[in-house]
Amino acid sequence: MKKIWVLILCALSLWSCTSDNASLTDNDIQEGKWVVSLYIDRGVDITSYFSGYLFEFKEASVVNATKDNVVIKGTWARTTDEGKNKLTLQFSNPDSFADLNEDWIVVKEDATAIELMHESKEGHIAQLILQAKN
Numbered sequence: 001m002k003k004i005w006v007l008i009l010c011a012l013s014l015w016s017c018t019s020d021n022a023s024l025t026d027n028d029i030q031e032g033k034w035v036v037s038l039y040i041d042r043g044v045d046i047t048s049y050f051s052g053y054l055f056e057f058k059e060a061s062v063v064n065a066t067k068d069n070v071v072i073k074g075t076w077a078r079t080t081d082e083g084k085n086k087l088t089l090q091f092s093n094p095d096s097f098a099d100l101n102e103d104w105i106v107v108k109e110d111a112t113a114i115e116l117m118h119e120s121k122e123g124h125i126a127q128l129i130l131q132a133k134n
Contacts, residue, residue, distance in 0.1 A: 024109045026078060029057045034114070037131035041099060042124045049096045054133060063089065065097070072097060079103070087116060104128060 036050035065072040074091035085106040091097035104116035116128040
């Protein structure tokens with residue numbers, strides 16, 4: 001009987017870690033503007049680094065972050081790795097945007113938000129939530 005409970009608990013813990021995706025398409029992401037509503041890296045909230053920036057995902061893997069008419073260009077790609085949907089972001093500058101340069105696991109996504117998670121090789125966890133901006 002104890003083995004059954006252990007198996008049930010293990011199954012529940014694995015189920016809770018799986019992706020809950022509404023599977024946005026590239027077109028869905030490209031249709032709007034997005035803001036960073038939460039960014040926690042190693043337990044530290046760094047959301048304010050990206051305050052005021054509007055992110056636009058464009059064709060040809062281009063992403064623009066705009067604030068006060070200043071545009072920061074980067075690239076983006078959606079991939080699948082080991083059965084996990086990923087969103088890869090890459091910005092060359094400014095230095096504060098280097099924090100975004102990861103292959104983020106898509107934890108949850110829908111038309112209003114994209115929740116992302118990254119675990120470094122050292123085991124450090126980062127959480128990023130992009131909120132749709134109307």
